[in-house]
Amino acid sequence: MRLLRRRFNPPAALPPGAVLAEVVGVHVRLGGREVLRGVDVKVRGGEVLALVGPNGAGKSSLLAVLAGDLAVARGDVQIHGRAVAGWSAGELALRRAVLPQAAELSFPFAVEDVVRMGRAPHDSSAAEDDTVVAEAMAATEVSGFAARPFSALSGGERARVALARVLAQRAPLLLLDEPTAALDLRHQELVLRVCRERARGGDAVVVVLHDLGLAAAYADRVAVLCQGRVAADGAPGDVFGERLLSDVYEHAVEVLPHPRSGALIVTAKRNL
Template sequence: MSLRRRFSPPPVLAPGAVLVEAVGVGLRIGGREVLRGVDVSVRGGEVLALVGPNGAGKSSLLTVLAGDVAAAQGVVHVHGRPVAEWSAGELALRRAVLPQAAELSFPFAVEEVVRMGRAPHHSSPAEDDAAVAEAMAVTEVTDFAARPFSALSGGERARVALARVLAQRAPVLLLDEPTAALDLRHQELVLRVCRERARDGDAVVVVLHDLGLAAAYADRVVVLRAGGVAADGTPADVFGEPLLSEVYEHAVEVFPHPRGGPLLVTPKRNL
């Protein structure tokens, strides 16, 4: 079987099709149970936010959905097939992963880092150039394309890492805290990009700590607590004060937006 055939791109699926699904997923790391009985499905055309306190299992679930770590129990399907049955090249055409930390040992230029996202493809140089240029433009890193990645600030590195993921042009994006190192403007930029990819039919899973951003940009939210799913639904259905206060072990207030926008979620402060 040729590489081109073996790494053929995924077929175009119907809008709303389940692209990634976890059924009864459990995971142990170092003898500790970090995920237990997790059921999650991700559909094309939606942004799914994973939220919860530190240690709830958000990043662990993302790595299992990506196929980077094998579940100890249960199964993960990517495009309707167990994730372990895909080769690395086939999987790279179907999902792209943004880890929390973006580190490189060699002094690659920014454009070279973004171009790494094209490695799974057998496309023409012109197609690769177009994908790289588009990804750099939407993440606003074009102006420092020739700079060494190692010379960038933390926020700049985060945007370049996202550009690499976008250049991959996989129909599933798995993003671990993509806004953590960013200023307010670029947080909004990144999540607008997520929404645009979802409108184009892709499935986007994003780990977020900011509940206000999740309320503003996610179609669905999965709230994780101690490795299990505490709630799964729209932000309006899930973001209730009793649940969030219990999950975060801190009083949380939820307000309607005064101008009809997304819910406002904030910790309660005794001033």
């Protein structure tokens, strides 16, 4: 598939730890309900920020606000130091890449063509595109079915192809909405390792997760959302306390060190 391109100005390189996206005092209403209430969040290069919390807490809405895809009723949203409304769609595509919860296509594109769509914002050569697409497919382990139609894939395979498209976009801000939801254990770990690698390279990664164990293992920071507000924001070891999580999830939660590695384990308390 050959891409039609329009020339946009690429983002300037930012120093490590720079704020790539920020929301200040954000309020969002959907369907007559306030889903975000005075939220403040900063997203920095070089870190993985996990958004966690129960269903309906506002995680996906906050991700959409950070992407510039959801209008706010009040508050400020900035990407790369500029109000989100000040960027064109093409300029935004060079600065942030978004993975939605569901990946659907109406036409039977081949897997490789779907991944190549991530290169559309770039004014790059075919050879460079080929290299980037191949690297993204290898990172997500979808190279083996590059020629298969996207519509013929399983849910987990589609999720990995969609992630490969996001990686191929090579934006410095990655916004991923539940990227592990359809994946088996092995590929959940693979996806979060990819997130860590991108952060080590200086990118900012924001990922919505339901698995608190994955968030504890891979995130530099976690923002715990509850009823449209940020209940806590900090390193997993500082934020993941039994009392806070039990209150937020309305279910008893245990937080304990792994007996061998000492890594944080977060699990529901069960009476079996």
